[in-house]
Amino acid sequence: MNESSASRTTTANNTGYAAPITQDLVLTDRDLHRVRVLIHQRAGIVLAEHKREMVYSRLAKRLRHHGLTRFSDYLNELERHPQASEWQAFINALTTNLTSFFREPHHFPLLADHVRQRSGRIRVWSAASSTGEEPWTIAMTLADALGGTASNRFEVVATDIDTDALECARRGVYDIEQVARLDQELIRRHFLRGKGRQQGLARIRPELADRVQFDILNLLAPQWSLQGRFDAIFCRNVMIYFDKPTQQRILERFVAYLQPDGLLFAGHSENFAWLNSTYRLRGKTVYQLT
Incomplete structure (x- = not known):
């Protein structure tokens, strides 16, 4: 199959055989390479070559939005206008947002124990919220x-590069199915169930929402719009999208934002042991400054 012409993919139909689906837009090998270079430059994401179908399906919506039929034309427009707002849509389209409440649940009892032992105001940063x-x-x-x-003792700072995801996060409204798996007493304490037109939805209670601040932040940016240090930083399941040099730069920058005994929470498939001069393992995918 010639990938430099309009791609053709297959999907299973109800007969069990693969039925062809013609993709109407043109994504060449060179286009894919350019996408990979641009998303790495802008967001640090290392996009594998086998992600062709993901790139096609996500960016095709942007091409159609602009009335374009060739990925090369879309990428040319991006490169001609380095400050254009479309860059944010490009990043949003290629960002993966797989998450859930209490994902990797072993982290949260450790966080609770950590903050119970501390006095004063507690600050936690969710760096890929x-x-x-x-x-x-x-x-x-x-x-x-x-x-x-009701206590003003804690603050959560939540940042992400994806503005669409951040808008969803700020609203704090979720399908009840996402919430129903949680402990019922926890739901009662921290959620409001929707009624009428909001039936089937659950909203974070306002008093909890007051404790969380959301903002856009690119971990590759030369300056971060953050003040002070944190008792814990959550940067989970995002480093896997960066190459080793980028990972090291970010991890070293975290040092200035962590309390001396603060905790860094990583994702289940991430291992920072190779950076053993800066962090030591404190628990399962939890690190502390050496």
């Missing part, structure tokens, strides 16, 4: 560990 499930889980954990949301 996606659609909000992680920072809301952190906020729930802190509220329950420190005595409720």
Whole structure:
């Protein structure tokens, strides 16, 4: 198959045989290479060559939005206008937002124990907050560990590069199915069930929402719009999209934002042991400064 012409993919129909689907837009090998270079430059994401179908399906919506039929024309427009707002749509399209409440649940009892032993104001940074499930889980954990949301003792700062995901996170509204798997008492404490037109939805309670601040942040940016240090940083399942040099730069930058005994929470498939001069393993995918 010639990948430099309009691609053709297959899918299974109800007969069990593969039925061809013609893709109407042109994605060449050179286009794919350019996409990979541009997303790495802008967001640090290392996009594998086998992600062709993902690139096609996600960016095709942007081409159709602009009335284009060739990926090369779309990429040319991006490169001609380096400050265009379309760059954010490009990044949003290629960002993966797989998350859930209390994902990797072993992290949260450790976080609760950590903050119970501390005095003063507690600050936690969710550095890849996606659609909000992680920072809301952190906020729930802190509220329950420190005595409720009425306390001003804690703050969660949630950042992400994907503006669409951040907007969803800010709203704090989720399908009830996403919430129903949680402990019923926890749901009662931290969610409001929708009624009428909001039936089937659940919203984070306002008093908990007051404890979480959302903002856009690119981990590759030369300056981060953050102030002060944090008792814990969650940067989970995002480093896997970066190459080793990028990972090292980010991990070294975290040092200035962590309290001396602060914790860094990583994803289940991430291992920072190779950076042993800066961090030591504290628990399962949890690190502390050496």
